[in-house]
Amino acid sequence: MLEQVILFTIMMGFLVTVLLSPIFIPFLRRLKFGQSIRAEGPKSHQKKSGTPTMGGIVILISVVLTTLVMTGKFSNPTVETFLLLFVTIGYGLLGFLDDFIKVVMKRNLGLTSKQKLVGQIIIAIIFFIIFIQYEFSTIVSIPGTEYSFDLGWFYFIFLLFMLVGGSNAVNITDGLDGLLAGTAAISFGGFAVLAWNQSQYDVAIFSVAIVGAVLGFLVFNAHPAKVFMGDTGSLALGGAIATVAILTKLEILLVVIGGVFVLETLSVIIQVISYKTTGKRVFKMSPLHHHYELVGWSEWRVVVTFWTVGLLFAVIGIYIEVWM
Template sequence: MQQQVVLFAIVISFLITVLLSPIFIPFLRRLKFGQSIREEGPQSHLKKTGTPTMGGLMILLAVVVTTLIITGRYAEASVETYLLLFVTVGYGLLGFLDDFIKVVLKRNLGLTSLQKLIGQIVIAVVFYFVFTQFEFSTAVSIPGTDLSFELGIFYVVFLIFWLVGFSNAVNLTDGLDGLVSGTAAIAFGAFAVLAWNQSQFEVSIFSVAVVGALLGFLVFNAHPAKVFMGDTGSLALGGAIATVAVLLKLEIILIIIGGVFVLETLSVIIQVISFKTTGRRIFKMSPLHHHYELVGWSEWRVVVSFWTVGLLCAVLGIYLEVWI
C-alpha cells in the first residue's frame, strides 16, 4: 500500500506541474517576467533574455499541494512534514522576492547578498527552535563509521551553515537549461529511498513530491528552456534538500548525494581565492558548468554530463548508508 501511495504522490506532483505550465508560462510572459542575463556570462546565453522566470512557483505549488493531500489522506502529517514545508516555502518566498526585484523592478542583481543572507539565517534559526522543541537529535554522524558528534547548542551554527550553504549551492548550479531540475530530481530521489529505508514515510512522500514536480518542470525547462525556475525554485530546493538530510540525520551524506552542488560551489570559492591571491583564474568562468561551456562543450552535453555525475553521487550515497 505504501509503495502505491509513494507512486501516487510522484504522479500527482508531476501532473500538477505539467498541466499548470502551459497556463502559467504565457501568464508570466504577458507580465513580462522575463529573465535578465548577466552581461559577463557566456555570450551564447544572451539569446535567453526574456525567457519567463519564477517558474519555481509551479514547483512549490505542486510540492505543497501533493504533500498535504497525500499525508492528509494516507498518513498523519507530522512535525517533519511541517518543518519541510516551512523551510521550502520560506526559502521559496525569499527567492521570489529576489526574482521580483530582478524582473519587475529591473535590478539585475536582486536582493543584496546581506539581505538574502539575513533572510536565510532567520529561517534556519526558526527551524532550529522548532527542531529542538521536539527533541530531535543534535548529533552529526560520520558515514560508514560508528562515530557521531553531539553538537548540542552549537548545532544551530551547523544548521545555519547547512541550510544557507546548500540553498546557495543549488542556486549557483542553476545556470543551464534543465541542470538543476535534473540533478535535484536525482538527489531528492536518493533521499526518498533513504527515507523509505528508515521508515520515515512522511519525508519520503515529500521527497518524491519534489521529484515529480521537478520532472514535470523539466518538460518545459529542458534545452531550449521555455521557463526558468529562478531563485524562487533554486533557493527553495536547496533549503529543502538540506532539511531532508537533517531530519534523516544524514547531513554528511548530503555532501555525497549533492556532490554536483558541492563541486559547483567549490569552483566559485577556488576561483575567487585564486584571483584575489594570485590574480589568476583557475577556471575560464565559474560556476563550473560555465567553464565547460567556454572550453567548447554544448550546453546539452554539459547538462547531461552533470546529471550523470549526480546519478553516480546518488548511488554512492545510498550505498554508503544502506550497505556499509
C-alpha cells in the same frame, strides 16, 4: 500500500506541474517577468534574455499540494512535514522577492547578499526553535562508520551552515537549461530511498513529491527552456534538500548525494581565491558548468554529463548508508 502512495505521489507532483505550467508561462510572459542575462556570461546565453522566469512558483504549488494530499491519505501530517514545508516555502518566498526585484524593478542582482543572508538566517532560527522544542536529535553521525557526536546547542551553527550553504549551492547550480531540475530530481530521489529505508515515510513522500514536480518542470525547462525556475525555485530546493538531510540525520551524506552542488560551489570559491591571491583564474568561468561551455561543450552535453555525475554521487551515497 506505501509503494502505491510513493508512485502516486510522483505522478501527482509531475501532473500538477505539467498541467499548471502551460497556464503559468503565458501569464509570466504577459507580465514581462523575463530573465535578465548577465553581460559577462557566455555569449550563447544572450538569446535567452526575456525567457519567463519565476517558474519555481509552479514547483512550490505542486510540492505543497502533493505533499499535503498524499501525507493526508497515508497518515496525518507530522512535525517533519511541517518543517519541510516551512523551510521550502520560506526560502521560496525569499527567492520570489529576489526574482521580483530583478524582473520588475530591473535590478539584475536582486536582493543584496546581506539581505538574502538575513532572510536565510531568520528562517533557520525559526526552524531551530521548533527543532529543539520537539526534541529532535542534535547528534551527527559519520557515514559508513559507527562514530557519532552530539553537538548540543552548537548544532544550530551546523544547521545554519547547512541551510544557508545548501540553498546557495543549489542556487549556483541553476545556470543551464534543465541542469538543476535534473540534478535535483536525482538528489531528492536518493534521499527518498534513504528516508524509506529509515521508515521516515513523510520525508520520503515529500522527497518524491519534489522529484515529480521538478521532472514535470523539466518538460518545459529542458533545452531550449520555455521557462526558468529562478531563485524562487532554486532557493526553495536548496533549503528543502538540507532539511531532508537534517531530519533523516544524514547531514554529512548531503555532501555526497549533493555532490554536483558541492563541486559547483567549490569552483566558485576556488576561482575567487585564485583570482584575488594570484590574479589568475583556474576556470575559464565559474560556476563549473560555464567552464565546460567555454571549452566548447554544447549546453546539452554539459547538462547530461552533470546529471550522470549526480546519479553516480546519489548511488554512492545510498551505498555508504545502506550497505557499508
